[in-house]
Amino acid sequence: MVDFLEVAERVWVARSDWHHVNVTAVGSERGILLVDTGASLATGREIVDAVRALGAGDVHAVVNTHAHFDHRLGNAAVREAYPGVPVHGHESLAVEAAAHPVASDEALAEDPRRDEALASPEALPDHVFSSVAFLDLGDRYAELVHPGPGHSGCDVVVRLPEPDVVVAGDLVEQAGPPSYGPDCHPLDWPVSLDLVTGLLTPATVVVPGHGDQVDREFVAHQRAEIGVVAETIRDLVQRHVPLGQALEVGEWPFPVDGLRHAVRRGYDHLPHLRRQLPLI
């Protein structure tokens, strides 16, 4: 069961009870722009039914905020219902999806609905872009922005200048701490969030990847915490703290059991420092 709630004028958000993923539907003269499609073909079909129940037109286009299964495995259901609908995403999404197959996703390891996700056909974006793209929706428009790597290498935010909404994907998290997976970029994430913050006004409704909508102040606070993670990794590497001790030695703003990949990826991204001999 998927229910859309209106969070701004003709912008509806549905939170799936599976992984609390947000799916956003933007109404326009040309139909619905759908941002993310849920974690499986079956969920995608429920989302299609909920979009139809809105009575705001057919799906005009789809955007995937990144490659993780819970945001895009419903793509095939939308294509099934609306043949030929364009699916937009970052140019590196397909490479990232291939490098981190759904079957290897740790979030699915103990998931009772794992088989449902694995049985869902891939329907990757067929319209890709590098930095920014513009979607003309008739009476309003959407900007798709890749602010740089962060939660993954292919994160995209969707900005609707009117009515001042930013759909942030998993670059911003409300349902729990930011998710640092095996494809995260912990050292780049703060800078990418600076770019996203630059798109926000005090009135912007920010839709995170999971959880309730937030505002600029929330994003600024989370950016500061993500910045602490990055600076702590840099500090530990400079002090030649071995990777195996990093979680224990560092002072982290988030629970350490979610930072295993952040630390490993951060150490990997700072090899020149790691290999440097102490100067004194």
Ligand SMILES: [Zn+2]
């Ligand atoms: Zn994600």
